[in-house]
Amino acid sequence: MSEPSFVSVTDLHKSFGDNHVLRGVNLQLDRAESLVILGGSGAGKSVFLSHLIGLVQADRGSVVIDGENWAELDRKQTYGLRKRFGMSFQEGALFDSMTVFDNIAFPLRRQARNMGQAEIKDRVAECLETVGMPGIAKLMPNELSGGMRRRVGFARAIALKPEILLFDEPTTGLDPIMTTVLGEVIIQMREQLKATTITITHDISSAKLIAGRVAMMFKGELVHQADRDEFFNCDDPIVRQFVDGKSQGPATEALIKR
Amino acid sequence: MLSAIGSRVLAFTESAGKFSLFTARALTALVRPPYEWRETMKQLERIGVASFPVVAVTCLFTGMVFTLQTYDGFARFQAESYVPGILGVALLRELAPVIGGLMMAGRVGSAMAAELGTMRVTRQIDAMEVMATDPLQYLVVPRMLATILMLPLLIAMGDLIGIWGGWYLISVVLDAPLPGFFDRVFDFLEPFDFWSGMIKSLFFGFVIATVGCYKGLTTRGGAEGVGTNTTNAVVYASLGILVSDFFLTRLLT
Ligand SMILES: Nc1ncnc2c1ncn2[C@@H]1O[C@H](COP(=O)(O)OP(=O)(O)O)[C@@H](O)[C@H]1O
Ligand SMILES: [Mg+2]
Numbered sequence: 001m002s003e004p005s006f007v008s009v010t011d012l013h014k015s016f017g018d019n020h021v022l023r024g025v026n027l028q029l030d031r032a033e034s035l036v037i038l039g040g041s042g043a044g045k046s047v048f049l050s051h052l053i054g055l056v057q058a059d060r061g062s063v064v065i066d067g068e069n070w071a072e073l074d075r076k077q078t079y080g081l082r083k084r085f086g087m088s089f090q091e092g093a094l095f096d097s098m099t100v101f102d103n104i105a106f107p108l109r110r111q112a113r114n115m116g117q118a119e120i121k122d123r124v125a126e127c128l129e130t131v132g133m134p135g136i137a138k139l140m141p142n143e144l145s146g147g148m149r150r151r152v153g154f155a156r157a158i159a160l161k162p163e164i165l166l167f168d169e170p171t172t173g174l175d176p177i178m179t180t181v182l183g184e185v186i187i188q189m190r191e192q193l194k195a196t197t198i199t200i201t202h203d204i205s206s207a208k209l210i211a212g213r214v215a216m217m218f219k220g221e222l223v224h225q226a227d228r229d230e231f232f233n234c235d236d237p238i239v240r241q242f243v244d245g246k247s248q249g250p251a252t253e254a255l256i257k258r
Numbered sequence: 259m260l261s262a263i264g265s266r267v268l269a270f271t272e273s274a275g276k277f278s279l280f281t282a283r284a285l286t287a288l289v290r291p292p293y294e295w296r297e298t299m300k301q302l303e304r305i306g307v308a309s310f311p312v313v314a315v316t317c318l319f320t321g322m323v324f325t326l327q328t329y330d331g332f333a334r335f336q337a338e339s340y341v342p343g344i345l346g347v348a349l350l351r352e353l354a355p356v357i358g359g360l361m362m363a364g365r366v367g368s369a370m371a372a373e374l375g376t377m378r379v380t381r382q383i384d385a386m387e388v389m390a391t392d393p394l395q396y397l398v399v400p401r402m403l404a405t406i407l408m409l410p411l412l413i414a415m416g417d418l419i420g421i422w423g424g425w426y427l428i429s430v431v432l433d434a435p436l437p438g439f440f441d442r443v444f445d446f447l448e449p450f451d452f453w454s455g456m457i458k459s460l461f462f463g464f465v466i467a468t469v470g471c472y473k474g475l476t477t478r479g480g481a482e483g484v485g486t487n488t489t490n491a492v493v494y495a496s497l498g499i500l501v502s503d504f505f506l507t508r509l510l511t
Contacts (some may be wrong), residue, residue, distance in 0.1 A: 053388055
């Protein structure tokens with residue numbers, strides 16, 4: 001590798017008390033690559049995404065984005081680097097005191113200060129259209145179903161057209177059609193905006209759709225990173241068990257222990 | 259046994275340190291632009307205007323009860339005419355700021371802890387961080403400003419309402435009008451009686467907002483965590499008010 005990767009994670013460790021969640025994660029990702037992370041519940045996928053965007057600091061190891069190491073940034077630089085990110089949360093994490101419109105407009109108002117009211121309005125409408133829910137801008141988050149909230153969270157993440165997009169289980173609990181639609185949006189973001197996307201999902205078919213590369217989070221490590229076709233055809237027992245959804249195998253023990 | 263005490267002392271020192279650090283960071287955020295005017299206006303309304311009825315009723319009844327008690331006692335040596343002056347001093351210097359402050363800790367401090375706590379456990383705080391917005395600046399500073407500004411205002415109005423309550427009690431409920439009741443109150447009072455109450459209210463407002471926001475932002479563990487932290491916010495803010503009241507009184511007498 002001649003020039004350093006866009007996203008570079010080396011030997012990342014994180015514990016919460018006695019719970020050693022991340023145990024040496026390594027990842028190199030170039031610009032405009034699309035990574036899908038698979039893995040059982042509680043494997044540490046969400047915690048890993050929090051490290052990527054600097055919400056949590058590593059116990060050991062480093063997370064470097066485009067040459068900038070989160071651990072070495074001061075407050076201003078931290079927020080500066082975060083402006084290049086968009087993230088949708090597994091929990092949705094919509095501001096429940098604001099309407100859907102204000103939720104999606106939040107990053108636009110906060111970060112694109114030169115944007116006018118009309119422009120913001122257009123962009124919010126466009127984002128809602130993208131996730132298949134035009135005309136719900138005036139509703140409050142508590143008036144939406146779980147799947148709708150998740151899609152609003154997705155819309156909020158892409159509103160600023162950021163360089164790096166992190167999606168934490170964006171399609172869990174959505175119907176198959178919407179799952180494919182969101183998958184296509186992720187592909188679009190990469191192809192049109194040259195965005196780097198990292199998506200956590202349990203849905204194998206959408207993983208096959210959006211992934212350039214796939215990695216498996218297992219026992220706090222990213223095991224078996226490979227290009228899409230290679231990944232889904234490999235015969236690593238852990239990967240095979242997960243992809244084929246079998247109840248017996250090497251991954252079962254790790255899942256049930258948690 | 260000894261190690262149990264040791265670890266509790268250690269835990270206390272640690273949380274006291276964390277709280278001081280939080281307070282220092284919040285104060286830095288207070289003076290650092292950008293200023294969130296919209297949010298601050300919203301909080302001024304929610305904290306100030308909406309709390310008026312509670313503070314008004316509290317001060318009204320405090321003034322009436324205090325008057326009833328002192329009137330009864332002073333009547334034993336025919337000193338009823340001193341009641342208005344005593345009422346004014348007690349209310350302005352002590353009763354309105356402390357009892358009003360305690361009510362506000364229950365009303366406003368708990369609301370802050372519950373709201374920010376819910377935002378923390380549902381990851382709305384993280385979402386805000388991700389969108390390059392400092393929760394200290396966007397959430398904490400407006401609440402702090404609003405409470406610090408509004409509590410003295412509310413208590414000043416409460417002072418007047420409490421004094422009126424004393425007058426109402428004597429002239430209407432006891433039907434023993436004291437001529438020149440209000441003149442007696444205001445002749446007896448010195449400006450510093452009023453200002454010392456204002457300084458107290460301002461400080462209590464600061465205590466309520468910092469404790470409420472700190473407890474909210476450090477919430478962990480779902481609905482249960484929100485519950486315990488909300489309770490703790492009220493308990494600690496109230497204790498903070500009562501303890502600091504002693505020291506402030508020492509300073510201001
Ligand atoms: N803030 C936290 N404090 C303590 N433990 C946490 C925290 N966040 C996550 N964990 C623990 O880390 C582990 C991995 O969680 P997570 O990354 O959410 O899993 P998943 O792969 O399903 O997204 C879990 O055991 C969880 O209990
Ligand atoms: Mg997760």
